[in-house]
Amino acid sequence: ATGGDASDPYAGATIASLRLKPVTSVVDTAPCSEAIETMRDKGFDQLPVLSATSKLVGLVTLGNLLSYISRGRATPQSPVKDVMFNFSRLDEIVTDPRQSASVAKTTGPKRRFVEITLDTPLSTLSKFFEWNSAAVVTARSDEKGSLSKPIGVVTKVDLLTWMVNKK
Numbered sequence: 001a002t003g004g005d006a007s008d009p010y011a012g013a014t015i016a017s018l019r020l021k022p023v024t025s026v027v028d029t030a031p032c033s034e035a036i037e038t039m040r041d042k043g044f045d046q047l048p049v050l051s052a053t054s055k056l057v058g059l060v061t062l063g064n065l066l067s068y069i070s071r072g073r074a075t076p077q078s079p080v081k082d083v084m085f086n087f088s089r090l091d092e093i094v095t096d097p098r099q100s101a102s103v104a105k106t107t108g109p110k111r112r113f114v115e116i117t118l119d120t121p122l123s124t125l126s127k128f129f130e131w132n133s134a135a136v137v138t139a140r141s142d143e144k145g146s147l148s149k150p151i152g153v154v155t156k157v158d159l160l161t162w163m164v165n166k167k
Contacts, residue, residue: 009163010122015137017122018162020152023136025050026080028057032069032115034075048136048150049084056138056150058084087140115140115148129156 025048026035035047039062048057060080067085068074114128116135128135134155138148 003059008121008123010126013122013162014054014118015116015120015122015125015154016118018154018158020137020154020158023048023150023152025150026060027052027083028084029079031077032060032065032074032080034082035074035080036062036065048153049080050150054149056136056148057081057088058086059136062082064139116154117148122162123157129159 024038024042024044026038028049028051038047039047039103045063046059048056049060051057058081060083064083064085065074068078069076074083116125116128116137117140118137119140120137125135134153136150137152137154139151140148
């Protein structure tokens, strides 16, 4: 690395410096079969789930779909909202994953939705990736407690590519 703070290998860079993939999503009322087809066609393991007003409400994963459908708890015709990881069921929205980690140590396993935006430092994203394989990047919402509109998806490969290319 050249110059900068040795403790931050990302030199203060934010998600805005990454090449974000455009968002491919599914609406919460779409059938599971549509989500499966989209994931198969695009080679994705997960898709952001949007409400009718294009707000991020959850994430549907191949693992969830396989689990629900194989156990008979959902069918290919079931709406995605029945099998998605529902962000509205999380206890609170935090904008800093460090805050989530410190609170989790003292209060137990409460689930939190970590908001990732273009302003999120890559060092924070790297910590987020210790527990997650991809992040949905959102435009920050002005409404208190409201989830935001997704603008991109970032993966561990994107972060690694940025690191390799900046050398």
